[in-house]
Amino acid sequence: MSRHWLGQSERGSKFMLRLITWIALRLGRAPARALLYPICGYFIVFSRHARRASRQYLERVLGRAVGIMEVCRHYHCFAATILDRVFLLGGRHEIFDIDAHGADVILQRVKKGEGCILLGSHLGSFEVLRTLGIAMAHLPIKILMYEENAQKVSEIIASLNPALSNSVIPIGTPDSMLRVKECLDQGELVGILGDRVAQDDKIVRCSFLGQPTHFPAGPMLLAAALGVPVILCFGLYRGGNRYEIYTELLADRIKISRTDRSGDLQRWTQRYVDRLEHYCRSAPYNWFNFYDYWAMAKR
Secondary structure (H helix, E strand, O other): OOOOHHHOHHHHHHHHHHHHHHHHHHHOHHHHHHHHHHHHHHHHHHOHHHHHHHHHHHHHHHOOOOOHHHHHHHHHHHHHHHHHHHHHHOOOHHHOEEEEEOOHHHHHHHHOOOOEEEEEOOEEOHHHHHHHHHHHOOOOEEEEEEHHHHHHHHHHHHHHOHHHOOOEEEEOOOOHHHHHHHHHHOOOEEEEEOOOOOOOOOEEEEEEOOEEEEEEOHHHHHHHHHOOOEEEEEEEEOOOOEEEEEEEEEEOOOOOOOOOHHHHHHHHHHHHHHHHHHHHHHOHHHEOOOOOOOOHHHO
């Protein structure tokens, strides 16, 4: 997997987020959705590497050759979730039809005051879970993300919903892990996305969509070190205004032994990857990693 997504695909997604935010706030959701088609067309024409990565992924998950229209659908799904993020952050939950599956997995632990790690991915919209959980169920959710992205996302969050401005914990600062531990000790939920490897991450080799690739070891190492439950979260976009949220328990405790550290780490990460693959096949146009995801493992 390329470790340079922080300098490639993220720049495009942040620009798209700012552009769509500007359009949404001035025109509303229906006119903004109409403008997603020319916006997607622009990115498809001028993002050759991302376009190729989209086709590569779709052919793996669908198990067949795909044409440009399916790549367009992939881009449009991505743009639609970004647009909806604006309204979710703005508190406009009533305009969405959201169906939650397995919510008791989280609610039972929140009632007991038990801190948990919510392990998500760049599949669909993690935002739909976070904003819905905070606004409607009063769930104490923080998000752990890389510092460069955290600053950009925090700026946008602050402009749309100042009440959520302290919900992001940047990775890489001196007090990052201390803040995570404090949140978990207080019975809060800490969300992290586990399907991208950054420059200095420790990696785990797993099989994903029939091909070996690399996943970050950090989420499992963090969960094992802090001894907290890990709950998988996937917010799938189903078209129009419809979302489905799936939450399921991965483990009450992640145990990594000293005698077989690498083996235990690989097994736990593969369990996460297997569930990610399951939901990718359920909603194939929802996965938004627009770079050669299998590149590093080929070397």
